[in-house]
Amino acid sequence: MNPGMVIPVPVLLSLLAAFALTIVPLPGAIATARPEWVLLVLVYWGMAFPRRVGILVAFLAGLFLDVLQHQLLGQNALALAAAMFIVLQIYPRLRVYPLWQQAVVVAFLVGLTRFLNIWIQGAIGFPPGSNLYWLPILTSALLWPVVYHILRDARRRWLLHLT
Template identity: 35%
Template sequence: MWIKSGLLPLLLSYVIALVLMVMPIPTFLEAWRPDWVSMVLIYWLMAIPHRVGVTTVLVMGLLTDILMGTTFGVYATGLLIIAYFTLRHFQRIRNYSLVQQTLVIGLLILGKRLIVYQLEHFLNDAAFHWSYLYPVLSSMVLWPWLFLVMRGYRRRYLIR
């Protein structure tokens, strides 16, 4: 039943995104780690907005806060704000070319990173380093690949 409805494959994609956020990578690449949770959520918000909404984004954001060890709710707030823009404009973004989508993804993730930084700065007096924005670039580079993989995954498991 869960597989037929597409719920299990959908949940599996969230788990994979969370694992990729904490999976060990070489130290010199750590600053470039893409924002997997944001990209996966943006994809699902564009592809099936009637099934993935604000509640899903909030839960994923809080799970990411716990997983990353950030102040509870900071990551969730950033994700909720980009989810609003994605849900508001999903039909337009869906019709963009892959290059245009990549630019939109970059802007959304940049906005989320700046919001999370501002909240961390306000709550924990975090210092800004330019390396904090490297995931924006790596996410943009990986978006076309992720989009194509996720679309194939959605079609294979009939997630609607």
């Protein structure tokens, strides 16, 4: 295997944490606003390591998310792969945006994944119950600066250990 294609340890650990945060039981009102943790982590690592964390990693993470959430196999995989494709197209510009502009892009990406998921769910006969379905767009955008700083610090610490 090409050493350039190995997924860094912080990426794997942060994805595991994102999966855990995705399935942690929450009260009903808060559960509808749950941020898209896996997407947030993938966006950050797609910007940081675009050659290592790409569409395939997003697709595989989406498949794992489908299994965790008992959803149609491939539903989240398609949505996350589409979002990662966009991230990989714009990551040089996205890196230099201020955090508030990155949060706007993240809101768009979450909206895209939510739209793709609602489209697939509607096609198989399971539309969402209310407009609260769209609330994770807001919560994900608001939490983006926190996720960004946590993952940036983890990446810097990991790189210091390598030298």
